[in-house]
Amino acid sequence: MDRQKFTDLLQTKFKMVRIEAGYTQDTMAQTIGLSKKTLVQIEKERVLPNWTTCISLCALFRDSEILQTTLGGDPLEVIQVISRGECAYPTKDNNNELMWTTIDTNNEFTLQQNKISNLYRVLDESHQPLFGSYKAREAEIFYHKKKSELLMTM
Numbered sequence: 001m002d003r004q005k006f007t008d009l010l011q012t013k014f015k016m017v018r019i020e021a022g023y024t025q026d027t028m029a030q031t032i033g034l035s036k037k038t039l040v041q042i043e044k045e046r047v048l049p050n051w052t053t054c055i056s057l058c059a060l061f062r063d064s065e066i067l068q069t070t071l072g073g074d075p076l077e078v079i080q081v082i083s084r085g086e087c088a089y090p091t092k093d094n095n096n097e098l099m100w101t102t103i104d105t106n107n108e109f110t111l112q113q114n115k116i117s118n119l120y121r122v123l124d125e126s127h128q129p130l131f132g133s134y135k136a137r138e139a140e141i142f143y144h145k146k147k148s149e150l151l152m153t154m
Contacts, residue, residue, distance in 0.1 A: 001078070001082060002082065003051055003082055003083075006054060006062035006078070006079075006082055007048055007049055007050070007051060007054050009070060009071075010049060010054045010057060010058075010067075010070075011042060011045055011048055012045065012058065013051055013066055013067065013070055014039070014042050014043050014049065015043040016066045017057065017061050017064050017066050017067060018043075020064055020065065020066050021061060021064065025039055025040060025043075031060060032047065032053060032056045032057060033053075033062065034053060035058060040127055041135060054079075057075075058071075058076060058078070058079055059075075059076060059079075061075075062074065062076055063074055072151065078082055078144050098115075099114055099115055099116065100112040100113065100114055100115065100121075103120075104143065106147060106150075107125065107148075108124065108125050108146070108150050109123065109124060109125070109130075109143060109146050109147060109150070110122070110123040110127075111139060111140065111143040113136070116132060119132055119133070119134055120133050120134070120135070120136055120138075120139030120140075121139065122135075122139060122142050122143045122146065130142070130146070131143075
């Protein structure tokens with residue numbers, strides 16, 4: 001797939017991704033960095049989104065089932081391969097102790113806060129991020145929900 005085919009394909013999915021996320025046109029336009037007028041034109045398939053707009057859609061709505069189904073997997077992998085010819089995967093966080101404070105942990109999940117950005121995240125047992133938020137309470141709720149689900153399966 002090349003950039004042209006990619007942008008043509010995503011143009012037909014903008015409205016569905018917005019609806020799937022529960023966003024209004026105003027909220028979606030603001031989130032992606034477009035004017036509402038431009039978003040409406042893209043949704044009506046009168047204007048083709050540019051490459052950076054497509055990247056924004058895929059990065060900000062990476063978890064969209066519509067995008068994942070349309071592209072056959074992780075949208076960011078597809079973008080990297082189209083633009084770079086290959087996909088780079090992050091290595092383990094070697095600076096974990098320098099950048100992150102562990103707030104709570106058990107055998108399966110870890111709740112952390114970034115020392116610089118104050119971002120909170122929940123990691124699984126293989127240190128893969130499951131959730132991230134700037135709101136401590138949201139991260140704590142997610143973390144405790146995951147712990148409770150784990151206890152119920154035991």
